[in-house]
Amino acid sequence: MPPRRMNDDYMGGGSDSDVSMLDEDEHTSRGKAKGKGKAVEGRKGDKGKSKAKEQPYAWEASYTRSWDTVQEDEAGSIQTAVQDLIARGRRRRLLAPGEAVRRTIIRHLILVLDLSASMMDRDMRPTRFDLMLQYAREFIAEWFDQNPLGQIGMVGMRGGIGERIGEMSGNPQDVLRSISERHKLEPAGEPSLQNAIEMARSSMSHLPTNSSREITIIFGSLTTCDPGNIHDTLDECVKDKIRISMVALAAEMKICRELCVKTGGQFGVALNEGHFKDLLFELIPPPAQRAVARANGPGAANPAADLMMMGFPTRLPVTSHPSLCVCHGELKTEGFLCPRCLAKVCDVPTDCDICGLMIVSSPHLARSYHHLFPVKPYQPIATLDGTPNPSPTCHACSVPFQEKASQPNAPLADGVSPLGRYRCPDCKNDFCTECDVFIHDVLHCCPGCGK
Amino acid sequence: MDKASHLGVVLDLSPKQWHLAAQPSNPHPVTLSVFLSHLLAFLNAHIACKDENSLALFGALPGRSAMLYSSTMPVNEEEIEPADANSYRPFKVMDSAIMKHIAEEIEALGEAETEEPIGFVGALTKAMCYINRVTNGAGSTSSAARNDDPAGLADPRILVISVSPDQSSSYIPVMNSIFSAQKLKVTIDVCKIFGGESVFLQQAAHLTGGSYIDIDRPDAVLQYLMMSFLPPPGLRQLMSVPTQDKIDFRAACFCHKNIVDIGFVCSVCLSIFCQPVPVCSTCRTKFPIKTLQRLNASRPNAAPGTPARAATPARAATPAAPANSLPRSTSINPHAVPRNASNGSIGAASPPMHMNGGPR
Numbered sequence: 001m002p003p004r005r006m007n008d009d010y011m012g013g014g015s016d017s018d019v020s021m022l023d024e025d026e027h028t029s030r031g032k033a034k035g036k037g038k039a040v041e042g043r044k045g046d047k048g049k050s051k052a053k054e055q056p057y058a059w060e061a062s063y064t065r066s067w068d069t070v071q072e073d074e075a076g077s078i079q080t081a082v083q084d085l086i087a088r089g090r091r092r093r094l095l096a097p098g099e100a101v102r103r104t105i106i107r108h109l110i111l112v113l114d115l116s117a118s119m120m121d122r123d124m125r126p127t128r129f130d131l132m133l134q135y136a137r138e139f140i141a142e143w144f145d146q147n148p149l150g151q152i153g154m155v156g157m158r159g160g161i162g163e164r165i166g167e168m169s170g171n172p173q174d175v176l177r178s179i180s181e182r183h184k185l186e187p188a189g190e191p192s193l194q195n196a197i198e199m200a201r202s203s204m205s206h207l208p209t210n211s212s213r214e215i216t217i218i219f220g221s222l223t224t225c226d227p228g229n230i231h232d233t234l235d236e237c238v239k240d241k242i243r244i245s246m247v248a249l250a251a252e253m254k255i256c257r258e259l260c261v262k263t264g265g266q267f268g269v270a271l272n273e274g275h276f277k278d279l280l281f282e283l284i285p286p287p288a289q290r291a292v293a294r295a296n297g298p299g300a301a302n303p304a305a306d307l308m309m310m311g312f313p314t315r316l317p318v319t320s321h322p323s324l325c326v327c328h329g330e331l332k333t334e335g336f337l338c339p340r341c342l343a344k345v346c347d348v349p350t351d352c353d354i355c356g357l358m359i360v361s362s363p364h365l366a367r368s369y370h371h372l373f374p375v376k377p378y379q380p381i382a383t384l385d386g387t388p389n390p391s392p393t394c395h396a397c398s399v400p401f402q403e404k405a406s407q408p409n410a411p412l413a414d415g416v417s418p419l420g421r422y423r424c425p426d427c428k429n430d431f432c433t434e435c436d437v438f439i440h441d442v443l444h445c446c447p448g449c450g451k
Numbered sequence: 452m453d454k455a456s457h458l459g460v461v462l463d464l465s466p467k468q469w470h471l472a473a474q475p476s477n478p479h480p481v482t483l484s485v486f487l488s489h490l491l492a493f494l495n496a497h498i499a500c501k502d503e504n505s506l507a508l509f510g511a512l513p514g515r516s517a518m519l520y521s522s523t524m525p526v527n528e529e530e531i532e533p534a535d536a537n538s539y540r541p542f543k544v545m546d547s548a549i550m551k552h553i554a555e556e557i558e559a560l561g562e563a564e565t566e567e568p569i570g571f572v573g574a575l576t577k578a579m580c581y582i583n584r585v586t587n588g589a590g591s592t593s594s595a596a597r598n599d600d601p602a603g604l605a606d607p608r609i610l611v612i613s614v615s616p617d618q619s620s621s622y623i624p625v626m627n628s629i630f631s632a633q634k635l636k637v638t639i640d641v642c643k644i645f646g647g648e649s650v651f652l653q654q655a656a657h658l659t660g661g662s663y664i665d666i667d668r669p670d671a672v673l674q675y676l677m678m679s680f681l682p683p684p685g686l687r688q689l690m691s692v693p694t695q696d697k698i699d700f701r702a703a704c705f706c707h708k709n710i711v712d713i714g715f716v717c718s719v720c721l722s723i724f725c726q727p728v729p730v731c732s733t734c735r736t737k738f739p740i741k742t743l744q745r746l747n748a749s750r751p752n753a754a755p756g757t758p759a760r761a762a763t764p765a766r767a768a769t770p771a772a773p774a775n776s777l778p779r780s781t782s783i784n785p786h787a788v789p790r791n792a793s794n795g796s797i798g799a800a801s802p803p804m805h806m807n808g809g810p811r
Contacts, residue, residue, distance in 0.1 A: 106718065145634075149721075306718045306738060306739065306742055307715050307716070307717060307718070307724075307727055307728070307738045307742050307743065307746060308715070308716045308717075308718055309713065309714075309715055309716075309746055309749070310713070310714055310715075310716045310723075311712060311713045311714075312700045312701045312702055312711070312712050312713070312714065313700055314697055314698065314699055314700065314712075315657075315697065315698040315699075315700060316697065317694060317695060317696045317697065317698075318694075319694070319696065320696070320697075336700075339712035339713050340713060357713070361700045362654075362700050362701065362702035362723075363626065363629070363630075363654060363658055363700070365702065365716065365721045365723065366622075366623065366626035366627075366630075366702065367626075367630055368721055369623050369626065369627070369721070370627055370630075372720050372721075372722070372733055372734070373623060394580075395577075396576070396577050396580035396581070397577070397580045397581045397583070397584040398518045398521065398524075398577075398581070399584060434583070434584055435580045435583070435584070438579075438580060438583045439576075439580070442583070442631045442634055442635070443576055443579055443580070443627060443628065443631045444627045444631070445572065445576050445623075445624040445627045445628060446576075447516070447572075447573050447576035447577045447580060448573065450570065450572035450573045450576070450621065450624055
C-alpha cells in the first residue's frame with residue numbers, strides 16, 4: 001500500500017512541527033480522557049489497532065488518521081497531497097487570531113524547574129533533566145525576544161525545598177548564566193510544589209499592579225512533599241492574580257491541573273521531546289489579559305492601567321569622548337544620554353539617576369507592536385473567475401503562481417487555496433503560501449499596503 | 452573563500468528627491484543617471500566576487516514598490532542589446548535589464564503619483580520576503596530546493612539606498628521589518644545619499660549589525676559602495692568599515708506621528724503619545740485623572756506659574772505645550788528644527804481633545 005508507507009515516512013521524518021500538528025489533536029482530547037501512554041508506544045499502538053477497526057481506548061476516538069485523508073493525484077503521486085497537508089497545518093495557526101486582543105506586555109515570570117531525582121529518568125533523551133535545561137535555555141532566549149520588557153526569575157525544586165537559582169532579571173544573559181552550570185543543579189530528593197510556589201510568590205509580591213505575574217513549572221515527578229496545605233497556597237495565588245502554568249513530563253496529577261485551571265494558566269503533559277518543546281513554547285506569546293475593567297462598567301477606569309512618561313535616549317558610540325556615567329561613576333566612552341537631563345547612563349532600560357525619568361530604548365517598545373496591529377488574515381482564492389487581470393507572480397517574492405489548481409475539485413477547506421493564492425483584503429494583492437505564512441508569522445507587515 | 456552571499460538592494464527612486472539632489476546649488480550634486488552607473492558597477496562587482504552570489508533589486512517609487520531585477524528572473528533574449536566587445540556578457544545582460552526596468556517604472560509614473568509618499572516599506576518588506584524565499588522558505592516546501600546545499604544560501608544582507616527623509620507614518624512597519632531581519636539574521640546596510648539623517652534607518656543598521664553611512668561626497672559614491680558595502684558581513688570584522696557615531700533611539704508617537712524623545716506610554720499596550728491623553732487610542736484604556744494631572748504638571752520645562760493642581764488637564768496642557776517644546780528640543784538636538792514647528796502646532800491644536808476627556 002504505497003500511500004500508507006509514504007505517509008509513515010512523512011510523519012517519522014518530518015520536523016517537530018509536523019509531529020505536533022498531529023499531537024495537538026491527541027493532546028486536546030487528553031483533557032477528558034486520562035489515559036497516559038508513553039508517546040511513542042501510544043502512536044505505534046494506535047496504528048496497529050486502527051487496522052482492526054476497533055477502539056479500545058477512549059483517546060483513540062478523536063485521533064485523526066491522517067493517512068486515510070491522503071489522496072493520490074492523476075499521476076499517482078502523493079507529493080501534492082503531502083504538500084497540501086503541510087500547507088494546511090501552517091495555515092491553521094494563522095486562522096486563529098485576527099483581531100486585536102488586549103495582551104499583557106510587561107510580564108514577570110518565575111520559571112520553576114523540577115530538580116528532583118525523578119528528573120534523571122531516561123524516557124526523554126538524553127535525560128529529562130538535560131532536555132529540560134536545553135529547552136529552558138531556548139525558552140528564555142525566545143521569551144525575551146517576544147517580551148523585551150519582561151523579567152524572569154528561576155526557582156528550583158530539590159530535596160523537599162524551593163531553591164532560588166536566579167534573581168528576577170530583565171537581562172537574558174543573567175538568566176541564562178544562572179542555569180549555565182549544570183553541576184550546581186544536579187537533581188536530588190523529592191520536589192515540593194508548595195515550597196517552590198511560595199518562594200516564587202514571595203519574590204513577586206512587591207511588583208506593581210500593572211504588570212502580570214506568572215509562574216511556569218516544569219514538573220517531572222508524580223509526588224510532591226509539602227509542609228502544609230497546598231490548597232491554601234493555591235487560594236493565595238488566585239488572590240494575588242498569579243497565573244500558574246505547568247508542563248508535566250510524567251503524568252497528569254489532580255493538584256497540578258487544579259493549580260493551572262484555577263489561576264487561569266495552561267496545563268499540558270508532554271508526550272515526547274518535540275511535544276515538550278511545543279508545550280513550553282506555547283507559553284511564550286504574551287497572554288491575553290482578562291477583562292477586569294469591563295466588570296466595573298464602561299465608565300470605570302482600569303486601576304491597572306496607567307500612563308507612564310518615558311524617555312528615548314541617544315546612544316553614544318565607542319569613539320566618543322570618555323566621561324563619567326551617573327550610575328556607577330566610571331569613566332566610559334559608551335553610554336546612553338537621558339533626553340531630559342542629558343546625564344549619561346550605562347544601560348537601558350533603566351530609571352535616570354538624576355531626573356528619575358524612565359529611559360527605554362524605543363525598539364524595546366516597538367517589538368511588541370505587532371500584537372497591537374496584526375496583519376489581517378489573507379483570503380484564500382478559490383478561482384480566478386472574478387478577477388479581470390490576475391497577477392502572474394506573487395506580489396512579495398515575485399515567484400510565479402501555479403497555473404492550475406493542485407486538486408481541481410477539492411472543496412475549499414481549512415482556508416487553503418487550491419491555487420496557492422492568498423489575497424490581502426485591503427490592497428487586493430495576491431501572495432503565495434510561503435509569503436502568506438512569513439508575513440503573518442514573522443514580518444507582521446503587508447508588503448502591498450505597507451502596514 | 453567563503454559562502455556565497457545574497458544581496459538585496461532597496462533603491463529609493465523618488466523623482467522629487469533625486470531632482471533636489473541634482474540641483475547645482477548642492478555642494479556635490481549627483482544625478483540619478485550618474486548614480487545608477489556607479490550602482491551598476493557595484494552590482495557587477497558583487498556578482499563577480501563569487502559565481503554563486505545572488506542579487507535582487509527592489510525599487511521604491513512614489514506610492515508603490517516593484518522588483519526591478521533578481522538573479523532568478525528569466526532573461527528575455529530579444530531585449531538585450533547586441534554583444535559588445537568591451538563588456539562581459541552576463542554583466543551586460545544584468546545592466547540592460549536593470550536599466551530597462553527602472554526606465555519602465557519611471558515612465559509609468561503619472562503626474563499625480565509623484566506627490567504620493569515613497570513606497571519604501573513595500574520595497575523593504577518585499578526584499579525580506581524574497582530573502583525568506585531564497586534561504587529558508589524554499590527548503591521547506593518545494594522538493595527541488597531541498598537538494599541545494601542550505602549553507603550555500605546563507606549570509607543574506609540588504610543594502611538600502613535612501614534619498615528621502617523619514618516618514619514617521621512608517622515607523623511601525625519599518626520596526627517590524629527590522630525585527631524580522633534580526634530573526635532571519637539579515638544585515639541591513641544603509642547608504643544615505645541625500646535627504647538628512649534618518650532615525651529609523653539608523654536604528655535598522657544598528658539593530659541588525661550593519662553600517663549606516665551618510666555620504667559626504669555623493670558624486671563619488673562608488674568608492675563608498677566598494678569599500679564599505681561590498682564585503683559580506685562575515686568579513687566586516689576584519690576590515691574596518693565605518694561605524695555610526697550617534698544613534699538616535701527616538702520613536703514616532705501614535706497620535707500625531709511626531710518623532711519624540713520623551714513620550715507618554717500606555718502601560719497596557721505600550722502605545723507612545725506625545726502628550727498626556729485621557730484615553731489610549733489604541734486599546735481604549737482610560738487613564739486615571741490623577742496621573743494626567745501629575746504628568747501635565749511635571750512635563751519637561753513646564754512653564755513657570757502653571758498651577759500643579761490644575762482644574763482640568765486641558766488648562767495645564769495649553770500653555771505648557773507650545774512654550775516648552777522649543778527650548779527643550781533645541782538644547783538636545785540643535786539641528787532638529789522641523790520638529791519644533793510641528794510640536795508647537797500640535798500643542799496648540801490639543802485643547803479640544805482634552806476638553807472631551809476632561810473630568811466632567
